[in-house]
Amino acid sequence: MRILIIGAGMYVTGRNNTGTGTILSSIAQYSKLNEVEEVVVVARSKKNAAIIEKETNRINQTINSQLKTSYESISSSADLADEAMNVQGRFDAAIISVPDHLHFEYAKVLLELGVKTLIVKPLTPTLGEALELRDIQKQTNTYAAVEFHKRWDETNLITRQFINQGKLGQVLYYEVGYSQRISIPLETFKGWSDKTNIFQYLGVHYVDLFYFLTGYKPMRCMALGTNGVLKQKGIDTWDSVHVMLEWQNTKTGDLVVSNLNTNWIDPNVSSAMSDQRYKVIGTKGRLEIDQKNRGVEYISETDGIQQMNPYFSEYLEDANGNLQFQGYGHRSIAQFLSDVAQIESGNSTMNDFEGKRPDIQSSLVSTAVVEAVNKSLTANGAWVNVENIEEIEWN
Ligand SMILES: NC(=O)c1ccc[n+]([C@@H]2O[C@H](COP(=O)([O-])OP(=O)(O)OC[C@H]3O[C@@H](n4cnc5c(N)ncnc54)[C@H](O)[C@@H]3O)[C@@H](O)[C@H]2O)c1
The missing domain is CATH 3.30.360.10 (Dihydrodipicolinate Reductase; domain 2)
Structure with missing residues (x-):
């Protein structure tokens, strides 16, 4: 699976000593048992490149994963639609973790490109935006959910x-x-x-x-x-x-x-x-x-x-004494990734998850x-x- 992450902040990396961060650690944990070829993180500042490298190393060392990440800086959501980025052909899934008021513009571009997308909460601040995303998602038949980990x-x-x-x-x-x-x-x-x-x-x-x-x-x-x-x-x-x-x-x-x-x-x-x-x-x-x-x-x-x-997002030992990333924060993200894998393999369709996930309709x-x-x-x-x-x- 090739995954695009939009945003390189607290929820992705745990910057500013705010904890472990949930998104990168979750993907790394998922990658221990499932194939994840590539994770590309994009955000605006070029400085994030060093942070992503450092945090990936920290996570890989902590839970003994081999996650490969890279960073690209973009100036706006329009860059995702740029052919040079090749988002549509390159990624199986995307996770959007930018400030609340920007969820809409990134989700719109990704859903229009047909990329299966997980959006951190709130879906959008206005119902008009949310309905537009729901309509695009239906038209393009693209799986999408909101990360309501509770x-x-x-x-x-x-x-x-x-x-x-x-x-x-x-x-x-x-x-x-x-x-x-x-x-x-x-x-x-x-x-x-x-x-x-x-x-x-x-x-x-x-x-x-x-x-x-x-x-x-x-x-x-x-x-x-x-x-x-x-x-x-x-x-x-x-x-x-x-x-x-x-x-x-x-x-x-x-x-x-x-x-x-x-x-x-x-x-x-x-x-x-x-x-x-x-x-x-x-x-x-x-x-x-x-x-x-x-x-x-x-x-x-x-x-x-x-x-x-200790139940949200933590590195805790398994029975063999090895640290694993665990918690309901992780399970919410892992569920999305496994849903994407199920759909891609043809074992499930988007309809199988309808009404059972925090999907756009329910959000x-x-x-x-x-x-x-x-x-x-x-x-x-x-x-x-x-x-x-x-x-x-x-x-
Ligand atoms: N922190 C949490 O525990 C948590 C939990 C769940 C959901 N969320 C949600 O996640 C979202 C992001 O939260 P966070 O904690 O990572 O915030 P943050 O401020 O730490 O990070 C935001 C990131 O978005 C990037 N960004 C800002 N404007 C951008 C733009 N125009 N284009 C591309 N990238 C841009 C920034 O560079 C930064 O990397 C918010 O909607 C928040 O509600 C946070």
Whole structure:
């Protein structure tokens, strides 16, 4: 398999000591058991060439893989369509990991070229863009998905099972608290944090998750934000975003209320990069999931107190003592790569995965909510209807 990666940032390489990075390590792990001939990373800065080489060496040494990568700098998405790059003939799969507002333009070019594509979340900030991508994908019959890795986290699979088995009774409400350290907008995403907001970039995960858990239809929302801390530091975006979002179980007509509180101004001494927890409350029971405190607390004089999540993206030993890249972040990316391999070998078709993956069709839901939330934010918290997506079959 020949893979193109767009973007050379934190999620690809783990730059700025933000951890291991997920995308390159996942591909390297996948390549230990499956054929991966070539990985080409493209982004704008020429400086990334050295970073990609260094990170590839680090990963290969860590997990004993033999991944071969190279780097090319491009100036815009138009370069991908350039015949000299030969994207269409050269790559079996692409992974897009650039800032939120650029997902659309890269995905459009790749899907038009018929390259099977995985797009990091959010699919796009607006429903119009997402629908355009869905239409291109259908016309060109190209497999595509969004990297909503929370769908692979076992704690969420328990929630889904309990809801489906009726253990919670009729779901009444869903409450989410999700925040990140202020270093994320100030340092890590300094170049683009004012072009997104904390709900669009992060809160979207828990919108997709609730849709995945229930299949319910988002109906209307109201959103309020607070600001000041980031603005004072020259970044014009909300410090926190608070969303009241109503869903409908279209089978029974029952309404469900969700309440999502997000911020990205947590102190840098917070015990984890992401503080995240949610509750699902039903007529017969409740589930409370702490996705920050997974029971692993590390306390040291140099690193302070840290609550660690060993289940997302980690190098952990297998039974033979060899480090392997593991976690639900890895499984989400490996699933896409194995889907591509299945389709290419003729063992599966794109239709086999329909409704079973965070594909473009299913990711229209979270993007429709992001758009409605952004409208409500700019209308001082007015109620905004979530655009109806007629083609989706709701539960
Ligand atoms: N960091 C995470 O844990 C995480 C997890 C899941 C998804 N994401 C998503 O991944 C995307 C990227 O996140 P990141 O953490 O890698 O960000 P980042 O800021 O670290 O990296 C962004 C990369 O995009 C490149 N880039 C910027 N503009 C470009 C352009 N016009 N053309 C080509 N390349 C361009 C930059 O050079 C950089 O390599 C975002 O949409 C984010 O929401 C991040």
